[in-house]
Amino acid sequence: MQASSVEIRNVSKFYGPFQALRDVNLSIPPGKVTCLIGPSGSGKSTLLRCINFLEDYSAGEIRIDGRMIGYEAPGRRMRGRALREMRRSIGMVFQQFNLWPHMTARENVAEGLIRVRGLSRPDAAGRAADALAKVGLADKMDNHPSRLSGGQQQRVAIARAIAMEPRLMLFDEPTSALDPELVGEVLHVMKALAGEGMTMVVVTHEMGFASHVADQVAFMERGELVGVDTPGRILHQPEDPRIQGFLRTYHERNSF
Amino acid sequence: MDLLQTYGPALLRGFGVTVLCWALGTLFGMTLGLLIALMRHYGPRWLNWIIQVYIEVIRGTPFLVQLFVLYYGGPLIGLRLDAVPAGLLGLTLYGSPYFAEIFRSGFRAVAPGQIEAARAIGMSEPSIVRRILLPLSLVSALPALVNFSIILTKETVILSIITVPELMYQVSRMSAETFRFVEANLVLALFFWGLVETISRLGRRLETRITKHLLERT
Numbered sequence: 001m002q003a004s005s006v007e008i009r010n011v012s013k014f015y016g017p018f019q020a021l022r023d024v025n026l027s028i029p030p031g032k033v034t035c036l037i038g039p040s041g042s043g044k045s046t047l048l049r050c051i052n053f054l055e056d057y058s059a060g061e062i063r064i065d066g067r068m069i070g071y072e073a074p075g076r077r078m079r080g081r082a083l084r085e086m087r088r089s090i091g092m093v094f095q096q097f098n099l100w101p102h103m104t105a106r107e108n109v110a111e112g113l114i115r116v117r118g119l120s121r122p123d124a125a126g127r128a129a130d131a132l133a134k135v136g137l138a139d140k141m142d143n144h145p146s147r148l149s150g151g152q153q154q155r156v157a158i159a160r161a162i163a164m165e166p167r168l169m170l171f172d173e174p175t176s177a178l179d180p181e182l183v184g185e186v187l188h189v190m191k192a193l194a195g196e197g198m199t200m201v202v203v204t205h206e207m208g209f210a211s212h213v214a215d216q217v218a219f220m221e222r223g224e225l226v227g228v229d230t231p232g233r234i235l236h237q238p239e240d241p242r243i244q245g246f247l248r249t250y251h252e253r254n255s256f
Numbered sequence: 257m258d259l260l261q262t263y264g265p266a267l268l269r270g271f272g273v274t275v276l277c278w279a280l281g282t283l284f285g286m287t288l289g290l291l292i293a294l295m296r297h298y299g300p301r302w303l304n305w306i307i308q309v310y311i312e313v314i315r316g317t318p319f320l321v322q323l324f325v326l327y328y329g330g331p332l333i334g335l336r337l338d339a340v341p342a343g344l345l346g347l348t349l350y351g352s353p354y355f356a357e358i359f360r361s362g363f364r365a366v367a368p369g370q371i372e373a374a375r376a377i378g379m380s381e382p383s384i385v386r387r388i389l390l391p392l393s394l395v396s397a398l399p400a401l402v403n404f405s406i407i408l409t410k411e412t413v414i415l416s417i418i419t420v421p422e423l424m425y426q427v428s429r430m431s432a433e434t435f436r437f438v439e440a441n442l443v444l445a446l447f448f449w450g451l452v453e454t455i456s457r458l459g460r461r462l463e464t465r466i467t468k469h470l471l472e473r474t
Contacts, residue, residue: 054372080381088378098373101470102391111387112377144469157373164377 003030003199004065004089004167006051011060013046013223020046021057022223031197035210035231038220039246044203047220048170051201052090053083064090064168088116091161095173097153099145105132105156106141109163117164131163132156135189151182158189169193171202207250211235219243259439263430270426271447277340277412277422278451281347282405288348289355294385296356297363311353319350319414327418343415343422347408354404362397363389395467402459406452413444423447 006028013021021043028034036044049055051062053070061068069086070078078086099108109128113119119127132141135155145153154174161169171190175183187209194200194213204210210217211231218228221242227234238244292311296304314322323346330337337345366389374384394401413424423444431440 052376054376084378084380087376090376092373092376094369094373096367096369098367098369100370100373100388100392102395102466111374112379115380115383115387116378146469160373161377 002167003197005030005199006168006201007061007063007066008047008051009061009063011047011050011057011062013043013050013055013057013059020223021050023060024220024223024225026218026225026228028199028201029215030199032215033194033200033202033213035214035217036201036203036220037205037207037210037217037234037246038226041222042220043223044220045172046223048172048201048203051168051170052087052092053078054092084116088164089167091164091166091169093154093157093161093169093171093174095176097145097150097157097177099153099156099160101145104142104144105137105148105159108145108156109160112160112164127163128159131159134162135159136185149182150178151185154178154186155189158186158193162193166198168199168201171200171204173203173205175204175206205250207235207247219246221246259430259434259436263426263434266426267423267430267443267447270421270423273340273420273422274409274412274424274447275451277343277347277415277420278405278409280344281351281412282408284344284348285351285408286355286401286405288352289357290359292352292356293359293363296360298381307356311356314349314353319346319411320417322346322350323414323418339415339418339420342418343412343420346415346418347411350411351404351408355401358397358400358404359393361400362393362395365396366392391466395470398459398463398466402456402463405459406455409448409451409455 008024008026008028011021011024012019024043024047026034036048038044046055050057051064051069056070061074062070064086067086070083072078072082100111103111106125106128109131110121110124113124113127114121129138129141132138135158137152137155137159140148140152140156145156148156158174174190175186178186183206187206190200190202190209191213202209202214214231216228217231217234219226219234219238219240219242226242227238227240234243235247238247292307296307323343326335326346326349327337327339327342330342370388370392371384374388379387412422415422416425416428419425427440427444431437434440
């Protein structure tokens with residue numbers, strides 16, 4: 001598997017007068033795990049969604065393996081076909097899973113293979129089965145999402161993304177909607193993926209995951225990227241008072 | 257009994273025409289409505305504005321008037337249609353804005369995340385509409401679609417005034433010739449009741465099928 005790199009340069013985003021991203025710079029090296037942390041509303045999900053252009057950005061550029069996403073040149077929008085081409089190699093996992101409820105787990109995974117990769121139905125079904133086996137759901141293939149737990153649904157969503165053989169995976173708070181006892185199974189699958197050398201960008205509140213799996217952690221607040229460094233230096237010896245403050249509230253909330 | 261022997265075949269034929277007009281009018285109206293809803297969903301703003309005018313005009317005028325304009329006014333602009341095609345076109349145009357609004361609210365009921373998930377893996381918009389947006393919007397739109405289709409059955413009687421030989425037309429003829437207004441209209445009522453009952457049964461069955469897997473969502 002070939003892993004992508006992402007370069008984010010001077011990216012800003014406005015919602016009307018509100019500035020959601022302020023001149024963000026971040027390098028995401030290939031094959032590494034980057035965690036985005038910070039308080040809610042700090043712009044981490046917005047930044048993540050800019051990387052596959054589900055959200056457009058107002059200024060700056062985001063390059064994936066050197067190619068800018070969303071714009072042909074600054075100010076000139078990319079055509080649909082070119083954008084779809086780029087998205088094919090970027091997998092995304094959402095907080096709310098976003099599985100298609102009218103399809104079984106296997107159909108959810110096969111859909112993109114058929115419509116986007118142009119695989120035949122039997123080939124797609126076979127690959128979907130492989131992907132589902134990989135996330136430990138070989139026995140749930142024919143279930144509809146309504147018959148799966150949250151953790152299982154999120155694993156199907158991960159299988160749906162990895163079946164497309166992406167070179168970059170984006171995770172938008174993948175465990176935030178899960179009951180605590182189901183978080184582990186999803187993180188486990190993500191760890192395995194990281195172990196295979198996938199480039200991963202993960203917006204998360206799971207400091208344990210960030211601490212153990214991330215190669216770098218970026219802290220955001222009010223649309224600004226405050227600091228990016230190794231997990232040790234961001235999570236254990238932060239220098240910026242804003243990061244210290246955030247971690248203090250985090251620890252207070254999680255202690256009993 | 258003599259009455260039935262004399263007028264039975266004509267009434268049956270009329271009922272056939274009614275069902276045909278209803279079925280085709282609903283099919284075409286729904287299709288046009290879907291196209292309108294998609295244009296509003298994806299199209300530019302100026303198109304949306306034109307569509308809105310169309311919707312207001314059609315919804316704001318009686319079907320009877322629209323049909324008159326189409327059938328008797330049409331030839332003035334070179335649109336010469338026989339009664340049945342004119343009636344079908346009328347029904348199609350009349351139903352389309354209502355169907356469009358039903359589809360539009362159906363689209364809005366689909367969680368944006370499910371569309372985003374499809375975009376994120378690189379699906380094209382036509383695929384997304386066909387595979388994700390439409391099936392999921394039907395879940396909330398189907399009852400309203402069935403309901404409006406039922407309303408349309410009763411609009412077909414208006415086609416009789418432009419001489420479409422449907423049930424109402426035959427019933428009027430029978431009552432004019434025999435003065436048996438009660439019997440004639442009783443037949444009309446029975447036929448319609450049967451038709452509506454059938455449609456709503458089919459609708460319910462379809463609904464159960466479509467929503468089967470969508471219950472107990474987390």
